Amino acid sequence: MKKFNSFILHNVDIYLFFISLVIKILIFSRQIQSNYFSYKSILSPIIASTLILCSFLFLINKRKRIRFIMFLDLFLSFIIICDINYYRYFKDIPSISVVRNGLLLGDVKSSVGSLFKFSDLLFLADLAIFFIIKEFYNHISSKNQFLSMKFASFALVLSLGCVLNGYYINKLSIEQPRLLSTMFNRVYIANELGIVNAHGVDIYNEIKNDISKHTLLSKEKEADIKTFLETNTEQESTELKGEGKGKNLIMIQVEALQQFAINKTVNGQEITPNLNRWIKKSAYFNNFFYQVSGGGTSDAEFMTNNSIYPAPSGAAYYLYSDNEYNSLGTALKKEGYNTAAFHGYKSTFWNRDVMYKNEGIDNFYNERDFNIDSQVGLGLSDKSFLDQSLEKIKTMQKPYYSFLITLSSHFPYDDQKGYGNFYNGELSGTLVGDYINAIHYTDEALGSFLDNLDKEGILKDSIVVLYGDHNAIPDDKKEVLAKFEGVSSINDLQWAMLQKVPMFIHFPDDKHSGIYDTFGGEMDIYPTLANIFSIESKNMLGKDLFNATKGNVLFRNGSFTDGNIYYHAPSNTYYNIASGEKLAEDESLKSKKEDTLTQLEYSDDILKHNLLKKYIDDSN
Template sequence: MDISKLINNKVSDHIIHGIDLLFFAIVISIKVIVYATQISPDYLYIKVFYPIVASILILVSFAALFKGKKRMKFLYIMDIIVSIILVADIMYYRYFKDILTVSEIGNARLLGGVSSSVGSLFNIKDILYFVDIIVLSFFIRKFNKKTPSYTPTLLKRFLTFIFIFIIGFCIDVKSVYAVSQEQPTLLSSMSNRIYLTKLIGNLNFHAIDAYNFVSTKAKNLEPLSDERKTEITNFLKSNNQYTTTDLKGSMEGKNVIMIQVEALQQFVINQKINGQEITPNLNRWLGKSLYFDNYFYQVAGGTTADAEFMSNNSLYPSISGAAYYNYSGDTLSSLAKELKDKNYYTAALHGNTEGFWNRNVMYRTESFDKFYGKSSLNSNEIVGLGISDRSFLNQSIEKLKSFKQPYYSFIITLSSHYPYDDVKHYGNFNVGEYEGTLMGNYLKAIHYTDEQLGTFLDKLDNDGITKNSVIVLYGDHFAIPKTNADQLFKFEGTTNTNDLNWINYQKVPLMIHFPDDKNSGVNHTYSGQMDLYPTLANLLNLPKNYMLGQDMLNTSANNKKVIFRDGSFTDGKTYYCSSTNTYYDIQTGKTIQETPELKNKKVEYSNELTYSDDILNHNLLKTLENK
């Protein structure tokens, strides 16, 4: 036999045998690259190619262990799984501007109630991720009818696996190690997911996330060390020390009416379109209240529920998933609990189903006496996800009148919920050039809600309820996803679309109305939802033992801070964007270099997030309260 012909046949057999592996690697690489460009234009740079290729090589290495039909089936299943992960990530990013994690998959139980929201996040182009899967199904059926002409031995398959796996593994280890040296806590806390995926690639991110999820569950079974408990306890004590006590106890014994408004953002306040005020009623009430105009939402994956959680507990949201699910069994020193200890009647009211966001469980944990949800109210008018704000707020007035005083009522509106597509109920508000756009629909929705809030607040005033009540009203989270940032920037008339400008539009209004319109004015303190409870605790003379936020009325200029769940922060002078690892001077709008002081703040604020995680993961307040 001709030796050269034999060698050529052997080489040909090996090439043919490896074509499926090569094809898989190329297809997945293309999908990941396309995904990356959708997440961020600057996602792809030379260093991230190495971990992306490495993660794909590891998948290919395991496929090499199989032969024939089994290998084809393995590759096909991996293709489907990777495609689903990428599309799920993209849809999640369009709304949350973040990467999906294992914990947040638990929130999928909510999708049945917000199918319109989910549907609006799906783009027809997403189908392209599955085109190859559909085409391949035809070829696989053809392939399964044939018997392969060449099948390598188990030893050869194993050696191929080892060879490919070691290459991929070594590249991955090098990339991950570099990250661990640059930012030691990033891999464990995953507080900055987008930035992390830019360093290690999407597939590696999900592998590490799965590992962290399992290891965290295991670690949480172990008690915190005494040293860690002492460290957290000392921080809580120092965090709640103030040199001034402005308005301390001034609202003690008053009713508390707190209203969380769905998707209310500050950029609509005192703003007009076509000569019409967008929020005329809120503008009027803000004018006779204490109005905080540098107040940020700090929500994470739990969005509305996170806003509730922070405002009522002054603890940070869960690092992944929603605190309302993850920590519904914890002991909490909530606003409702502390007021209940002062003989307040406490009630939550919302026009959606009781189980949505696990409220029916969490409100009991937070010590509310009663939750008036959809089944407790009259569903005589539905807008979007539940009872219309008009009907809901009218019914809420009647409930308030029946409550034993003093009371704390926590009211959550609903009609202005994304994607704002129930426009037939929003009235004939003229949005001009924005007609038919997401921005236009939002403006109609929030104008409708403003009208209902105006009627509600005026009734409280006319019925004399405001004479003995402190009224708190704030927005829960963003209205316009970053995917539609162009519409927001156009509305604001700006061409500067950097991260600093974006975060400046992520403020939500906060007003505190005092009896007889006292203490009205504008407070420019940089603050966030974590700071609401400590501020109310000062006004109502409540204990402040377990709060991570700060009293907005008594925080010194040097201690101001707004920390976001992704590790970004601002102190009123500087804004740090964690996803790009960039610092901005707020006054000039220019990027600045990291200083030792800023680096220390970044570490300090990252530690604060982990303190909150430890408190919640280990139910630490139960231990501290029992001391």
């Protein structure tokens, strides 16, 4: 009994660390799984992964160990705090690639600061307990355990943790084949296995992927991908074929523009009166979704200019900037177009200065090329940016492709100083209230720009594409958005349908105006424009929206919709969109899910192995 009591006392710091870490991970899991959280289902995998971490502590001498535990506790708490804040905005778990990219993103302090909550610091509260234990250990004398006892404790705890962990990981891999190898849904993995396992699997896959980049893809897999690319775009498009041939293309990517603000009024006034007006004069796609991943704005640019899915983690603009692409700019240059991109921020942000060259962009007008005479949020105000961009566009030799990215409506939407306060309703001071003011300002700037294009006579020879890049309101603010929408709560299906962004294509003389109901996303813009401008439409994963017979939209986390059903990957749930009812998985739905994973996997292989270079070389 004395030996047992001595053993307990000798290792009390390990037991407290184990209990503390399990509680922290449970709290974290509760925050990212509010609708489906179950202590019973998540507790065992969390205990298993924590046992593995704690097993190594038995090998360290007691006085050194308490210091190491304090460091480890601080490190893990910091990771959990980062994970929570990342999840609040991106609705995802950060990966190793995201961490790599984050070091290169520049100054986004205002966005990060607005997500952080003071209560997050409670994850560090247990450090006080470990400090007390450290002081207690410093004032008592005790012999270290025998080496055999240390190894026995280590081996026992490690074995138990590995057996339990292996069971739960294997169980998940059977229930969700390819989930752990593709990491297409990190949130689901964290919900099923705990955040420690989620990061562990991510690290394993990151190492494996780094190795696989230097290995050859099998000839069979390479042929399968090539065949899919050929058959995906082989159907002859007839509607609007060559409608824009020889005309200028002006494409505008609007920061955080979401559809719920379109044609909506507050206090009797339209939030986006100018966009509402131009939508009526254009081909407007009212079931259009953003499809970005961890690359945010850069992912939207990547998809619209390449029709390839973004990287499963991190940003393709960093990870694959040296790949060869059959980009929109490159295809138009072959037709004699001059190409330019415009953005009022740093040229290095999102690695644009490197990536644009690889996407066939001749000139990149960035922060250095504009007079920063007024700032809103991160940089040059949209009004000044668009006015100055117009002057530069007027000097471009026709035909040209101009790609513009706005900035003022960037999260957290609280810097419209000096531009009036459009909204003063009950949501004032909330993120949604600030967003209404921000997007109203951007709408005014866009309206002025489009009107000036018309006055200058540019529109008679140009096709204009305008779309939103990604969501504006993060998931943790859905209750506030529900209040704005006039509903008591928002379920997963309703939330998914709120992730639509406006997209319209304006033709000269307002031709082809109207509402188009086809379900689509950012992947589909390039194939649609390829048909309109009669340029080569090879090696694309999207579809032509004017000629598509199906409305398939795939999302990076494995969710998808075909316009009739919606699959919510984080909860592994199918919905009938029309009725809102949940559907039981049958062979047809399972096949659609498998097809989604296959296409995402094909896209990943294209990026990892730079396959387009090979396909392009083979066709020349």
